Amino acid sequence: MTTQKILLTGGAGFIASHTFVALITAGYTPVIFDNLCNSNPKVLDRLERITGIAPLFIRGDIRDAAALDAAFGAHAFAAVLHFAGLKAVGESVEKPLEYYDNNVRGTLELLAAMRRANVKTLVFSSSATVYGDPATTPVHEAFPLSATNPYGRSKLMIEEILGDLFKAESDWNIARLRYFNPAGAHESGLIGEDPQGIPNNLMPYIAQVAVGRRAQLQVFGGDYPTPDGTGVRDFIHVMDLAEGHVAALKYFDGATGLVTVNLGTGKGVSVLQMIAAFEEACGKKIAYQIGARRPGDIAECWADPALAQKLFGWSASRTLSDMTRDGWRWQSMNPTGFLD
Ligand code: NAD
Ligand code: UD1
Numbered sequence: 001m002t003t004q005k006i007l008l009t010g011g012a013g014f015i016a017s018h019t020f021v022a023l024i025t026a027g028y029t030p031v032i033f034d035n036l037c038n039s040n041p042k043v044l045d046r047l048e049r050i051t052g053i054a055p056l057f058i059r060g061d062i063r064d065a066a067a068l069d070a071a072f073g074a075h076a077f078a079a080v081l082h083f084a085g086l087k088a089v090g091e092s093v094e095k096p097l098e099y100y101d102n103n104v105r106g107t108l109e110l111l112a113a114m115r116r117a118n119v120k121t122l123v124f125s126s127s128a129t130v131y132g133d134p135a136t137t138p139v140h141e142a143f144p145l146s147a148t149n150p151y152g153r154s155k156l157m158i159e160e161i162l163g164d165l166f167k168a169e170s171d172w173n174i175a176r177l178r179y180f181n182p183a184g185a186h187e188s189g190l191i192g193e194d195p196q197g198i199p200n201n202l203m204p205y206i207a208q209v210a211v212g213r214r215a216q217l218q219v220f221g222g223d224y225p226t227p228d229g230t231g232v233r234d235f236i237h238v239m240d241l242a243e244g245h246v247a248a249l250k251y252f253d254g255a256t257g258l259v260t261v262n263l264g265t266g267k268g269v270s271v272l273q274m275i276a277a278f279e280e281a282c283g284k285k286i287a288y289q290i291g292a293r294r295p296g297d298i299a300e301c302w303a304d305p306a307l308a309q310k311l312f313g314w315s316a317s318r319t320l321s322d323m324t325r326d327g328w329r330w331q332s333m334n335p336t337g338f339l340d
Helices: 014-025 042-051 065-074 089-094 096-117 150-168 202-210 238-254 271-282 306-312 320-333
Strands: 005-009 029-034 056-059 077-082 121-127 173-179 181-183 217-220 235-237 258-263 288-291
Touching: 005 014, 014 029, 014 042, 014 238, 029 065, 056 065, 065 096, 077 096, 077 238, 089 096, 089 150, 096 121, 096 150, 121 150, 121 238, 150 173, 150 258, 173 238, 181 202, 181 238, 181 320, 202 217, 202 271, 202 320, 217 271, 235 238, 235 320, 238 258, 238 306, 258 306, 271 320
Parallel strands: 005 029, 005 077, 029 056, 077 121, 121 173, 173 258, 181 235, 217 288
Antiparallel strands: none
């Protein structure tokens, strides 16, 4: 059993809060560093209810060098899991400078603080968005990379910065994890995804229709070259994703270097299949209408997850019905998210 301290930037957010639980289960001591720009401090109480441990929490911004130095001074971190970032594609088109400042400059400040503190193991939250519109599926890590919006470009830039850093300073251990589509929630129903305003992503939108917060789902396009005409994605249970981070950390117990790894299930699920699975979980019909395609969307995308299995000994174990059941439990127990 390890008691290593791990810094979680963006630790109060959706994916990192679930990773907090997985880290506690694996015997680590996570410390949350978050400016709460897209999360609610209530998550801290919920994490205590789930784990029995009051989270160590630092309210701070990753662009604040002094706040980072204070955090590294207060705790002897073995590694950093870097989740903090802005993630709304549409907003990134409206506010590119804010996105590059927060995501890219924030990461540079974090890396500089890590170097000052001599903490050189980093797990970075990248995204399958860096594959752009992949020519074929499943998507392999060696596929060409591209970006069509500032959010995706910020992820790509950070990946490249990490590559350059490792080339220059080979004593770093870096995992660039490319997440596919996180879905579901912790099985307790106490934490989950709580988007501000109108959800951009499919799963929280469906959940809000099911709970009566929204009248109907707009299905973005029914004429894609996919089996039922709707978009196909690789939805991965957020607890599987969380456990993928633990597996990446453990990998660096016995290995060094820079790795780039997909975290997905390897299975594609269409929008209509997701609606049907959610209806099954919640026992209600989800009202939907098939409309125009969303600009920038791709037809289909799912992971080749073999490298994660090979390097980390990790693969997703939860099913689509686990995702919809747990997602519905979270939404029905907390109809207005952390406001409840
Ligand atoms: P989230 O918004 O729920 O969590 C991000 C957290 O970072 C929030 O709590 C926010 O308050 C915090 N944060 C943002 N900027 C900060 C700053 N400058 N300083 C300190 N804290 C800051 O998002 P999430 O869905 O949990 O995503 C986590 C990471 O995973 C992000 O980097 C995101 O780009 C990436 N990612 C998410 C998805 C997805 O579908 N959710 C997919 C691929 C990659
Ligand atoms: C979106 C982002 C991507 C990001 C990813 C992870 C865009 C263009 N892309 O991708 O950069 O990495 O989220 O969070 O925003 N859908 C509907 N109706 C809805 C919402 C979605 O039909 O109200 C469809 C989409 O057209 C798509 C599928 O559901 O076919 C999944 O959409 P979404 O959850 O937004 O994820 P991505 O499109 O994969």
